[in-house]
Amino acid sequence: MEAGSMTIRSRQDRDAAEVGSPVEVNIAVSRTLGIPLATQIRDQIVAAISVGDLRPGDRLPTIRQLAEFLDINRNTVAQVYRLLEAEGYLSTRAGGGTTVAAGAATVAATVAGALREIVTQALRRAEAAGFTAREFAELAYYQAAARTAVPAARILVIDEYQGELDFLRTTVSQTLPDSVVDAALLAHLQRADPAQRAQRLAGFDFAVVAFYSLDQAQPVLAEADLPLLAAGIGPSLHSLRRITEECGGKQVAIVCTEPEGPPRMEASLRRAGITFSSAPRHAHVHQDNLTAVLASCEAIIASQGSTDALTDLAPGTPIITYSRLLSDETLATLRTYTEYVARRRNPTDTGT
Known part of the structure; x- marks a missing residue:
């Protein structure tokens, strides 16, 4: 059975709407897909952010409103909003509702969405000219390999436990082999005096933190104004x-x-x-x-x-x-945000 849906207004209608009014979210969920409803909602909100239908500052419907439109339990929507806030996509303030955040995750999703559209259009043109998708992909790969690599990022991975920290550091290093990846136990950062902690965190472009350590890590990183990406490890x-x-x-x-x-x-x-x-x-x-x-x-x-x-x-x-494994979403976000950081640090470097 298909559950209800909500539809995003056109951008023109949204821009003309009353400031602060909720943006309708283009979501349809199905109980026959075998995919948890929370996962369906979460992925569609991230997709809306990536294509620009949801932008930083846009206000989402309340938990009650979205649950009623979709005909699902409010706890499911609340779970999704909490997860998206932990991932950095949403921000919730008392009396201010839930809005799209303007942090690293949103930037990465937007950049990834723009790149996806460029690739989609290029693939359509290649197919119209008689080339196969495989031929397109192979040539794009070799063309990219021939270009100068994007400057590496400086990344700090943080976890509460040494075993998980080692796994996270190894995986991030394998995903971004040109980047400098360092690691720190959360307890060591928490015990350090402010001056030592500031010195330890200086020089990094962003931190990667497992979901279960977010609550403890955020105050530490906020002192250093260090952006963080939440890592989905499952x-x-x-x-x-x-x-x-x-x-x-x-x-x-x-x-x-x-x-x-x-x-x-x-x-x-x-x-x-x-x-x-x-x-x-x-x-x-x-x-x-x-x-x-x-x-x-x-x-x-x-x-x-x-x-x-x-x-x-x-x-x-x-x-x-x-x-x-790190989730596919985390790996894609890591790559996209690393490239964004590199371009921001070297705005005149076109990669040629």
Whole structure:
């Protein structure tokens, strides 16, 4: 069944509307797609920002208004607004409603949208001239490779835990091999005196912070006026497929190297649409009763760092390694914003 929808007014109508009035959002959601409603709404709002239908300062409908138009639960819309605010796309102020933010995420989405339109138009022209999409893509790749690389950005990745910090730094470095990528534990930044912290943060173009660390990291970065990008870190498609196939109807243990890991892993799986027939048991590799916990479960979801330690402790029990990935949206935003930063730092550099 298709849920309701809201439609954006034309830009002319919007510009002529009363200042501060909500902008109608072009959203239609479906309960038959197999995609969570919150994900559908979130992606369509980001898409509207990327093409300029929603611009910094535009006011969105209230949670109640959007929920009623779409005929869905208000909590779903509230979840979307909170997520978009954490990602940097929206800003909410008491008495001022929810508006499109003017930060790094919005800039990156707008730049990505403009580039997407340029590529789409160029591809249409190539196809009209008789070339295939593959031929277009291959030539564009080699042409781009022949050009001078965009100047590298200076990026600081921040996380609360060393294992996740190492993963985040490695992934960002692989995504942006020409950039300088440094890493800092959030606790070290919080404990530093203001002068030391300012010195540590100086010289970076922006920071990359995992979603679950945003609330703690924002006050630290605000002091240095350092832009941040929120990183969506979630399970790989392979992990989700195995968990769906092997954990249905079973008592599951979620095991990590650190006590704080299992709750975060479970939350990430639930956001990805995984449900459990009974509450998973949480454990870490150093706890005294780990063998007993594993014996009481029929399947184990293990972090990459804990998998080897569990093999001998739970013979015969399926162990599914939770492999992590940065979301496609995060990777695209990283590339786009890095290029934007480089152009802003070197406005006369055309890349030729």
